[in-house]
Amino acid sequence: MSSTVEAVARLGAWGAGLRWADVPDAARDRLALVLLDSLGVTVVGARQAEQRALARAWRPGPGPAPLVGGGTTTTVEAAAWLNATAMARLELDEGHKYARGHPAAHGLPAVLALAADLGAPGPETAAALLVAYEVAARFGRATTLRAGAHPHGSWGVAGAAAGCARLLGLPADGVAAAIDAGTGLPVAGHFASALDGNPVRDAWLGASNLSGLSAARMAAAGVARNTGTPAVSLGDVLGRFDPAPLTDGLGTRWDVRLGYFKRHAACSFTHPAADAALLVRADGLDLDAVEEILVETHSLAAGLGRTTWDSRLAALFSTPFVVAAALVHGTVDPAVSAADRRDDPRVRALAARVVLRVAPDLDARLPDERAARVTVRAAGAPSRVVEVPNPVGDAAHHPMAEGDVLALLGRLLDADTVRTVHAVATGLAESADVAPDLRRLAEI
Structure with a gap:
């Protein structure tokens, strides 16, 4: 347990201290590409009849955060949940073979919704998005789920918690406490739900983003602690947990560069x-x-x-x-x-x-x-x-560059929408206030 506490503390210190200006160009460029792909496939998902029905049934109240491709803004919580489910709706969202799941979808919607609420500067938002991705991917590496378990909504909550805590400006111990609390809020979903075509699988990503927000707010209130929770929740309960991957190559290996983009709408x-x-x-x-x-x-x-x-x-x-x-x-x-x-x-x-x-x-x-x-x-x-050897789009096999992602989105969306998504994704890190930029995504 002590090794897990120490690893989470190191991860929290790294997340709290990360500065966008210090991130290597290759990692910064890849995050922009992940954001472009993620926002684009969220719009595609939001336009499906099933997702529109879900949004109507949700009756989202007014607020500052965009429903991406949904025609309105709403509360941070509703945006985080609904945008996450839209991102996963068609099995087009970016993934990571070493994490054995989808780091981006687990936390990026929550960070973006919170950034719209806070009116956060672009560099701070970009750093928080990167923290969310890197922490989620490392927890994916560290967790071996029991046979039959689906990865949505379990280890990825840590990423959502870390990214939101970083955006809230919490110190090292606060980010660590948020990560610990997030790992205490996992979903225990079974792979059979996906095989059976049950959309509860999409809801697990909504739950991850909402739970990550909750964990970060608990840490901001001072009611969260780093006590080694992932060792028992992700380990004893859901499978096996090894804390070593949480800090292996921390600050030198950027997992965001090792993911894959999907050209097929399928698992x-x-x-x-x-x-x-x-x-x-x-x-x-x-x-x-x-x-x-x-x-x-x-x-x-x-x-x-x-x-x-x-x-x-x-x-x-x-x-x-x-x-x-x-x-x-x-x-x-x-x-x-x-x-x-x-x-x-x-x-x-x-x-x-x-x-x-x-x-x-x-x-x-x-x-x-x-x-x-x-x-x-x-x-x-x-x-x-x-x-x-690997699917097309994997970082190690016919990787997709920006032109490839734009071409993919161009097959699925109209040209004006693609231009707007591209402008927001590539300009976010340089924005003085990301809120107006993000709210453009509600209008497409």
């Missing part, structure tokens, strides 16, 4: 298989002649083999659906999982021929690689095998 575990399927499709393939599609993958993706689905979310967590959609449509954009297209008989028929299997040689390459090998067997033709 990241399906992406390598989708990329391989698209390569097969590009060479020409008679879909009617396909007899079997064998997808070999790593153990993290073992549970995504369902060949039936009854909702968009369930489809996005089905490797057979994603591979079949890629082969039929040549894309896995949100449109292919919408109600009018996800039951395409060609996709259903092809998905029924997909077999998912864990390959020991691919599993051994975790965590540096999330590989997939796709073998297509078709009548009258030799088997075709394509293997990819």
Whole structure:
């Protein structure tokens, strides 16, 4: 327990002391790109009928924080929750293979909502966003959840707490206390909810952002303490916890540079298989002649083999659906999982021929690689095998630059919206008061 207290104290001191001017250019540039992607996919999510219905049911009251793409401003708490769920709505949000989850979505909405309320300067907001990301990613590295647990809403609360505490200007012990309190507020979600297409999975990210805000405010009030909570909440209760990754390379390794952007609207575990399927499709393939599609993958993706689905979310967590959609449509954009297209008989028929299997040689390459090998067997033709080491968009495999992210958003949003999101994301760190800039996001 004492080692956890010490590690959280060091992390708190680092977060409280971080100055934007001292952050290396490469990390600053990458954070701007993460912010661009995050805000863009939040707008895409906010425009979905399900998210609009949720916002109406929420009846958000007036306030200073924008509902990104939602047409209004509201309270900090409502904005943090609803923007987080919109960001995750279509499985397009940025992720991190070493954290085994999504650091950005766990805390960036809370920090941005609080910054709009405080009228925070750009450098302070950028530093707080970076603290939120780095702390969340380190807690993801430090936590090994029990089998079957979903990562949303558990270790990432620490990042939301740290980022909000940093934005509130708390000293080192205050940031550490906020982190500790945040780790005492995790969600114990099961992966089956995602596989079943239950949107409660999105709500876990809303809960993370709201809990992080609460933890930071507890620390600001002096009613939070650093007592080693993550060792028992993330460790004894939810899995195993090793405090060493919290401080490994602190200040020299920037986890924000090691994440991945998504070009497919689907669970990241399906992406390598989708990329391989698209390569097969590009060479020409008679879909009617396909007899079997064998997808070999790593153990993290073992549970995504369902060949039936009854909702968009369930489809996005089905490797057979994603591979079949890629082969039929040549894309896995949100449109292919919408109600009018996800039951395409060609996709259903092809998905029924997909077999998912864990390959020991691919599993051994975790965590540096999330590989997939796709073998297509078709009548009258030799088997075709394509293997990819990581999904396109991973920092280590065809990484996306700003132009790539803008092109992705350009397929999903109108040009004026993309220009506004780009202007806010790239100009935020230089703004004297981020509130007016952020409120522009409510108007798009």
